[in-house]
Amino acid sequence: MNPYQIAPSILSADFARLGEEVDNVLAAGADVVHFDVMDNHYVPNLTIGPMVCEALRKHGVTAPIDVHLMVSPVDDLIRMFIDAGASNITFHPEATNHIDRSLQLIRDGGCNAGLVFNPATTLHYMDHVMDKLDMILLMSVNPGFGGQSFIPGTLDKLREARKRIDASGRNIRLEVDGGVKTSNIREIAEAGADMFVAGSAIFNTDDYKATIDQMRAELELARKSLGQ
Numbered sequence: 001m002n003p004y005q006i007a008p009s010i011l012s013a014d015f016a017r018l019g020e021e022v023d024n025v026l027a028a029g030a031d032v033v034h035f036d037v038m039d040n041h042y043v044p045n046l047t048i049g050p051m052v053c054e055a056l057r058k059h060g061v062t063a064p065i066d067v068h069l070m071v072s073p074v075d076d077l078i079r080m081f082i083d084a085g086a087s088n089i090t091f092h093p094e095a096t097n098h099i100d101r102s103l104q105l106i107r108d109g110g111c112n113a114g115l116v117f118n119p120a121t122t123l124h125y126m127d128h129v130m131d132k133l134d135m136i137l138l139m140s141v142n143p144g145f146g147g148q149s150f151i152p153g154t155l156d157k158l159r160e161a162r163k164r165i166d167a168s169g170r171n172i173r174l175e176v177d178g179g180v181k182t183s184n185i186r187e188i189a190e191a192g193a194d195m196f197v198a199g200s201a202i203f204n205t206d207d208y209k210a211t212i213d214q215m216r217a218e219l220e221l222a223r224k225s226l227g228q
């Protein structure tokens with residue numbers, strides 16, 4: 001099994017040709033489709049909802065769809081994305097009054113559940129819900145837009161999150177989102193991440209396969225330096 005997952009964010013895809021873009025990036029070797037949902041309330045931008053997720057499933061996409069909810073509140077959209085064919089659903093803990101209940105709702109719907117931490121959000125939100133987490137997503141930019149620069153302090157936060165995951169003994173994915181590129185993916189992996197969202201770094205290149213191959217080569221170097 002590939003220990004590392006590459007998840008292109010379709011926020012940077014050409015929305016006028018979304019089905020084709022997703023097909024192309026999966027054919028180029030992507031593992032997962034990262035699906036950014038913004039409500040112009042929790043974040044100052046507005047994107048796509050469950051109808052688009054369902055349309056991708058009807059189009060024939062069978063790869064995991066990783067839904068990143070940047071919305072408040074979260075529960076209604078969790079239900080809709082479960083019905084629309086989501087595989088993973090993550091939300092920001094400060095966007096719901098009932099973190100445990102929202103995580104349980106995702107799991108009861110048969111999806112993997114996760115919390116998302118903004119650069120300034122404390123990891124303590126995970127303390128009492130480790131048993132309900134399948135994944136943890138650390139934002140390495142402030143949420144709302146693609147194409148921003150990776151915030152370097154995320155590396156220490158990743159190391160801290162990795163320690164907590166290892167101490168829990170649970171199989172929890174550690175995803176990172178924002179400013180991930182071929183030039184920094186290796187050090188991000190060495191800090192403990194195992195799932196990498198990359199939007200502009202993939203969709204703004206002419207050759208998706210060449211970019212993803214280069215990312216995998218960097219991840220292979222990280223794997224060796226970690227002694228895995």
Ligand SMILES: O=C(CO)[C@@H](O)[C@H](O)COP(=O)(O)O
Binds near residue numbers: 036068145147199
């Ligand atoms: O959730 C978000 C932004 O809020 C991300 O998923 C971005 O879409 C990542 O874009 P790049 O930083 O990789 O361009």
Ligand SMILES: [Fe+2]
Binds near residue numbers: 035177197
């Ligand atoms: Fe995202």
